[in-house]
Amino acid sequence: MTTAKTALVTGASSGIGEATALKLIALGYTVYGAARRTDRLRKLAERGVRPLAMDVTDDDSMRSGVDLVVAETGRIDVLVNNAGYGSYGALEDVPQEEARRQFDVNVFGAVRLTQLVLPHMRARRSGTVVNVTSMGGKIHTPLGGWYHGTKFALEALSDCLRMEARPFGIDVVVIEPGGIRTEWSGIAADHLEKSSAGGAYSRQAEAVAASMRSEAMVKRMSPPSVIADAVGKAVTARRPRTRYATGFGARPLLALRRLLPDRAFDAMMARSVGLPR
Known part of the structure; x- marks a missing residue:
């Protein structure tokens, strides 16, 4: 048992998850970094992060992971729900298995x-759930x-959860990264080419x-450190903001989306990626 606050970060083997785990260690948290492959967590372990094998598509894996953290x-x-990837491809082309x-x-x-x-947070009447959308x-x-369908969904789920969890002293925060220098773009491009x-x-692909x-x-x-810094601000704030948009392009693009009509935004995004028209 420990009196230090404990954080669980998924997708901690690289990029945003890795930077976030190190940020929380620096803030004095006991940090568990979760990933499917713990061999990729060795560098984090050397910095004090506790490696945790977890597959977020496997219920038993998640249960055993949470039980271990609470037991220790x-x-x-x-x-910090950070695990995720980008599966790109034309809606018509992506197989249903991959979409699921x-x-x-x-x-x-x-x-x-x-x-x-949540039950462990409710029992203490405190906690913060950070969803990286x-x-x-x-x-x-x-x-x-x-x-985008997954990220729109997680935004909506976070808003509902924020209202549900607030009476129990639990904060729900959304982090909205812009363009971040990680493996994400290359993986998304690979999926795109495989699909379309x-x-x-x-030609579009x-x-x-x-x-x-x-x-x-x-x-x-x-x-990735800019996202880690945003998470750090959120979890240490007495009253955190509901959303933190940061990273290349995030705030300008979100502002333009609010201002521009749909077709004008479509045209702008098409031009930005050199899409044939």
Whole structure:
């Protein structure tokens, strides 16, 4: 058991999750970094993060992970639902099996883990659930329908949960990253080409994949530390904001989405990725 606050961070093996786990360690938390492959958590373990094998699509894995954290520390004060990936491809092309997996990882995994953690937070009448969505939970990009669908869904679920959990002293915070320099873009581009290269949407797929891998675009992206800093602010604030939008392009694009009519925003996004028109 420990008197230090305890945090559980999913998707901690790289990128935003890794940076967030290190930020919370620096803030004095006991941090469990969860990932499917614990061999990728060795560097974090050397910095004091406790590695935890967890697959957010496997209920038994999540149950055993939460049970272990509670058994060792007696508490979970912060849950950061960060695990996720981008499955891009034309809506017509992406197989239903892959579409379901995208929702299983990005939505149902986060919600199920939250269900398992909430009773422990309610018992202490305190806690913070941090859901890492994306600016893609408010805007849309070509060939990203399934991915955006998961992020829009997690935004709505977070809003409902915030109202439900507040009487128990639990805060629910949404983090909306913009362009962040991680493995995400390359993985999304790979999924896009696998789904839509060579078919009716191949010209669009080539343009969007090239934009994702563009060296100029990658250079403009923000480091994962900006998201970790936002999480740090949220979990240490007496009254955290409901949303933190940060990282390359997040605030300007969200503002433009509110201001522009749908077709004007469509045209702007198409131009931004060099989409043939």
